[in-house]
Amino acid sequence: MTTAPALRALTGLAGTLAAWEALSRSGLVDRAFVPPPSAVTFALADLVTDREFGRHVVSTGLSWMIATTSATVLGVTLGLLLGYLPVLRRVLQPLVEFLRPLPSVTLIPLAIVVLGSDAQTKISLAAFAATWPILITTLHALDEIEPRLVDITRIFHIPRRRRLLWHVLPSIAPFVLTGVRLxxxxxxxxxxxxxxxxxxxxxxxxxxxxxxxxxxxxDLVLAVTLLAATANCAVDLALSAAQQRWMPWASRGATA
Incomplete structure (x- = not known):
């Protein structure tokens, strides 16, 4: 039962690659600009064994991890603050809506002037862009918490710290993880x-x-693109598996 969707997905992928290979080798597209998948695969194999390219991979991978972690901490913290403090939310909501759609790439000249052209520039810009989905999903998760459950915790005079650890964080965790995956x-x-x-x-x-x-x-450019896409798919699958393994209540509703 579970193998049928996987077979359909693999069939679609194989068909796309076959069509790409045929177009590249037929002369309808210039192979210099659109090399066939077979050439991209050989180029990817060369990159895997290239020590200099390994240095580039390590730099991007560490920056990716640092930027995602920073965005998660910042987005969840700001989301909890804005969700728990309505006055602060009303004051900062226009600023959030203004900054959220800003394209981070256009801020590169300003970031270079302020931070220089080292790794902190790309990490800061990436963390800036990634914070907003986590912030928005955290706010949405707080708005979706069942009000009656909140009233019950208050009636029984449960301390705020316990409410946060036992009720709020488990309720918003699936939403937050979705924001992190995005x-x-x-x-x-x-x-x-x-x-x-x-x-x-x-x-x-x-x-x-x-x-x-x-x-x-x-062929090397497309190989790098394929490598980045594969890495992102692997991370997304790992986060999805972690959600299914450690957050079983997510499938029954985030506020169950």
């Missing part, structure tokens, strides 16, 4: 984009830029 992709996109645009940085984005602009190796 933010991991945003963080990776901003990191690679910043590395791509800021010269002299270390990371897979800068490596892809050099291979594409100076060497014309689009």
């Amino acid at each position: 933010s991991t992709a945003i963080t990776l996109i901003v990191l690679v984009g910043t590395e791509f645009l800021v010269g002299g940085t270390v990371g897979i984005g800068q490596a892809a830029y050099l291979w594409g602009s100076s060497a014309g190796r689009m």
Whole structure:
């Protein structure tokens, strides 16, 4: 029963790759710009054994982890503060709505002036972009908590700290984890984009830029893209498995 969806997904993926391979080899598209999947696979195998590229992977991976962790801490903290303090929420809500849609890549020149062109620039921009989904999901989760359960905890004079640990945090955890899963992709996109645009940085984005602009190796560029997509899928699957394993109440409703 569970293998049928996986087989359908693999069939669709195989069909897409086959069509891509056929178009690249038929001459309908220029192989210099759109190399076939077989060439991209060989390029990916070369990258795996390249020690210099490993340095780029480590830089992007550590920055990804730091930026996602920072965004999670900041987003959950701000979400709890705004959710628990209605006055603060009314005051800061317009600022949040103004900052949330700002494209982080456009802030690169300002970030370079303030922070320089080292790793802290891409980490700060990525954390800035990834904070908002976590903040919004945390606020939404607090709004969805069953009011009667909150009233019961107050009637029995349960201390605020216990209410936070036993009731609020378990209730909002599935929502927050969903926001984190969304933010991991945003963080990776901003990191690679910043590395791509800021010269002299270390990371897979800068490596892809050099291979594409100076060497014309689009097979390596697409291999880097495939590697980043695979890493993000692996992280998302791990977070999804953790949610199913450690938050069984999420499938029955976040406020159950």
